[in-house]
Amino acid sequence: MKPLRHFLSIKDISEKEARLIFKKASEFKENRGKKNLFFLSSQTWALIFRKPSTRTRLSFEVAVRELGGEALFLNSQDLQLSRGEPIEDTAQVFGRMVHGIIMRTFSQKELELFAIYGNIPVINALTDEEHPCQVLSDIFSYEEKRGSIEGKKIAFVGDGCCNVARSWALAAEIFRFHLSIAAPPLYFSPIDNPFVTNTTSIEEACQDASLLYTDVWTSMGKEEEMQKRQIEFSGYQLNEQAVKVASKDVLVFHCLPAYRNKEISAELFKERAEDIYTQAENRLHVQKALLAWVVGKLDASLISE
Incomplete structure (x- = not known):
């Protein structure tokens, strides 16, 4: 058995x-x-x-x-x-x-x-x-379009303590990619391994990244913190500026639901919607x-x- x-x-x-x-x-x-x-x-x-x-x-x-x-x-x-x-x-x-x-x-x-x-x-x-099923599928979605994720730089912009970011941080050690998290210091990743770095700079996190990733600023169960988080994360948005410093063939993912002009600009979401919806389908x-x-x-x- x-x-x-x-x-x-x-x-x-x-x-x-x-x-x-x-x-x-x-x-x-x-x-x-x-x-x-x-x-x-x-x-x-x-x-x-x-x-x-x-x-x-x-x-x-x-x-x-x-x-x-x-x-x-x-x-x-x-x-x-x-x-x-x-x-x-x-x-x-x-x-x-x-x-x-x-x-x-x-x-x-x-x-x-x-x-x-x-x-x-x-x-x-x-x-x-x-949220391990989400991240397992995300890695599949990346590799479906770009090949092996090993050695690549992944930028996560937003709450590094949230469940999705935690699973990304744990996955980095398994798949040997580099995860750079851009967040206010109170929201740096609690996962300690050599494949994860934290920074307050979006530009630093996104520089030469092969994948730009974000999630909602306020996770389920933390709705009472929404107003506070909107202020704290107001400078942490995925937008065209982030894309400009990333790798030329960078992918943009969002695990959804997406709140336009908060964690991701409406323009960037529209531009990358096909990849994001394929990410969801996968x-x-x-x-x-x-x-x-x-x-x-x-x-x-x-x-x-």
């Missing part, structure tokens, strides 16, 4: 495993609608979402169904968790009724408890600490391959050469 797999953090996969996922994602993308897939045949996967979602929910529900499974969506108000039931009890019941859990919640610890007590695969669909293909990996049905023999 194959060991149980979870994807709670970007650290849960090696580069070799990630590249296996990327290869299968490319195959899924190329052949979508042409082949019947049964990686999750006769399986039901629960989507437990305690935070709002557009792309994550849509991409995972479609992914489960296109792999031959059923997706069961539950928000926090649908569960006794909202009334204080212990996670241990909820997780063990889910483990006896469904085949896997895709969870979007606040605490990474809550996700980890589901993995401990559920005895079924658990996938992190976003916590306050990480969530579906990468997550299909991730699901196949999690259930132990992805290995080299299953991938067409």
